[in-house]
Amino acid sequence: MGKKILVIDDNVEFTVMIELILKSFGFEPIIALNGKEGLKKVELEKPDLALLDIMMPGIDGFEVLLKIKSHPEYKNIPVIMLTAKTDDSDKKKAFDFGANDYITKPFKSMILKQKIENFLIK
Numbered sequence: 365m366g367k368k369i370l371v372i373d374d375n376v377e378f379t380v381m382i383e384l385i386l387k388s389f390g391f392e393p394i395i396a397l398n399g400k401e402g403l404k405k406v407e408l409e410k411p412d413l414a415l416l417d418i419m420m421p422g423i424d425g426f427e428v429l430l431k432i433k434s435h436p437e438y439k440n441i442p443v444i445m446l447t448a449k450t451d452d453s454d455k456k457k458a459f460d461f462g463a464n465d466y467i468t469k470p471f472k473s474m475i476l477k478q479k480i481e482n483f484l485i486k
Contacts, residue, residue: 366390367484370411372402372428373446374420378469382415382446385473391480399423403431406438413483416463418447418454426461433462442483446471 369391373379379395386393394409396402399420406414414432418425425445432438442464447454450468458466465479 366392367412368392368394368409369480370394370396370402370405370409370414371446372396372399372405372414372420372425373417374398375417385476389473389477389480399425399428402428406432406441410438411441413442413444413480415444415446415480418445418449418458426457429458429461429463444479444483446476 369386371379371382371393373382374397376397379397383393383395394405394411396405400423402416416425416428425447429443432441432443443462444465444467445458445463446467446469448469455466464483467476467479
C-alpha cells in the first residue's frame with residue numbers, strides 16, 4: 365500500500381466514501397470516527413497525512429488539530445481540514461491552529477488527490 369492517510373470524521377457514510385476514494389488513488393486509509401480515536405490512531409499509526417473534520421462530538425477538529433500540532437513527535441504531520449464549514453473565521457482559526465490546507469465539502473476527488481500529493485511528494 366501507499367502512504368497512510370488518517371481520516372478523522374464522525375460521519376460513517378462519508379468515511380466509507382473517502383476510504384474508497386483514497387484506496388483508488390493508491391493511499392492506505394485509516395479511519396477514526398471521533399477526535400479521541402483520531403488522536404489515538406495518530407500515536408499508533410503515525411500517518412503520513414491527516415484529513416480532519418471540524419464538527420465532531422466530544423473533541424472537535426480544532427482541538428484535535430491543536431493537539432497534533434503542539435506535539436513534538438506529530439507536529440510535522442500535514443493536516444488538511446476537510447469540512448462542511450465554509451466560514452472564513454473557521455478557515456482562519458484552522459490555519460492559526462496549524463492546518464496545512466482547508467477543503468470544504470462537497471469536494472472534487474481529483475482536487476483532494478492533488479492537495480494530498482502536494483504534501484506527500486517532496
